[in-house]
Amino acid sequence: MVFKKLLSAFGVGGPTVDTVLVNPNTRPGLALDGRVNLVGGDAPAAIEQIVVGLVTRVEMESGDGEYAGVMEFHRLPVSGAFELAPKQQLSIPFQLPVPWETPITDVYGQRLHGMTMGLRTEVAVARAVDKSDLDQVNVHPLPVQERILDAFARLGFRFKGADLERGHIRGVHQTLPFYQEIEFFAAPQYAQVINEVELTFVTSPQGIEVVLECDKRGGFLSAGHDVFGRYTVAHTDADRVDWVQVVDGWLQQTTSHYGGLRAQGFGAPQGFGAPPGYGAPHGYPTQHGHGGHGHGHGHGHGGHGRGVGMGGIVAGAALGAVGGMVAGEMIEDAVEGDFAEDWGFGGDEE
Incomplete structure (x- = not known):
């Protein structure tokens, strides 16, 4: 018995955990069940406790440059203390609310290159090695x-990549310690004015703050610089x-x-109406509190169907894996094993 306790302290012959979504x-x-x-x-x-x-992968700046690390940004206790008997099988249900500001990882079934996301399960075992899964x-x-996103594609912008930057955008209310940047190469009609565009969504139950950062080209007598715009839209738009x-x-x-005002709170375009509630494409959960009339079919704007633009431009990009904070603290050792590296959770210097 003493030998078994010793082995258990080193994780040998201890309990196993497998989380199933x-x-x-x-x-x-929404929520993950x-x-x-x-x-x-x-x-x-x-x-x-369980x-x-x-967890996701976040880019951070330091005195030596930029590096990436794994961060847990939202957690939920599933169980308190209890004793698990030898060979006992136990299944504990949970429902984890997904924060409104959670970054997008997938568009039309394609992983956005550079994005990673995972659900980590931590089982704290007294006097033994903790277990994790x-x-x-996939956040759509x-x-x-x-x-x-579709509008950018239809305007001719080409998807470049996406990442998460640690920090807060000035003048924008954020609840998470990072924000997502979705990067596009300029469309031909804008190529003489800008090089690239970075798109950020800061979402709340009421609507979305859309922040644009444009890498503006320099002129004959002026240097290139970044310009910003901030716009507000409602989910019902x-x-x-x-x-x-x-x-x-x-x-x-x-x-x-006006772009030189640097995100001073440009309002949403006037004349937005309040349409009926929206739903979700087949196979995905619906948004709570809204009707489900089939988001995923043609929407009638100029006769275009959704899914052609953005879905096409991310399909050709190299697919990202899954990626990766509690209370803003980095947890480099939060994920382990080859599968975590395959998903893109490994930190790296840049």
């Missing part, structure tokens, strides 16, 4: 986010707006001399 596909503001399945080891185990959390999570855009026209207007306004 009902559906790994989700959206900001699943079960934490435990099997007891060779000896009784005193479980101190916690699940979302990691499951891939909300309808209004999807329409805006998704199906009542010509988003190509709206995004084109945003870009023109941002790159004009």
Whole structure:
């Protein structure tokens, strides 16, 4: 018995954990449902707590440059203390709310290059090695986010990549310690004005702050510089707006001399109506509190169907893996094993 306790302290013959998600596909503001399945080891185990959390890969700046690390940004206690008997099988259900500001990882079934996301399960075992599990999570855009991404594609912008930057955007209310940047190469009609555009969504239950950062080209007597624009849209705007026209207007306004105001709170274009509620494509969970009338079919703006633009431009990009903070602290050792590296959770210097 003493030998078994010694082995258990080193993780040999201890309990095993396997978390199973009902559906790994989700959206900001929804929830992830699943079960934490435990099997007891060779000896009784005193479980101190079980916690699940979302982890992703975040870029940070330091005095020596930029580096990436794994961060857990949202967690939920699943269970308190209890004793797990030898070989006992236990299944604990949970429902983890997905924060509204959770970054997008997938568009039309394609992983955005540079994005990673996973659900980490941590089982704290008294006087023994803690156990953990990691499951891939796919975060799909909300309808209004999807329409805006599609509009960039229809305007001719080419997807470059996406990443998460640690920090806060001035003048924008954030609840998470990082923000997502979705990068595009300039469309031909903008190529003489800008090199690239970075798009950021900061989402809340009421709507979305859209932040544009344009890398503006220099002129004969002026140097190139970044210009910013900030716009507000409601979730209910998704199906009542010509988003190509709206995004084109945003870009023109941002790159004009008004863009030099650097995100001073430009309002949303006027005339947005309040359409019926929106739903989700088949196979994905629906947004709570809204009707489900089939987001994923043609929307009637100028006769275009959704899914052709953005879906096409990310399909050709190298697919990212899954990727990766609690209370803003980096947890480099939060994920382990070859599968974590395959998903893109490894930190690196740049």
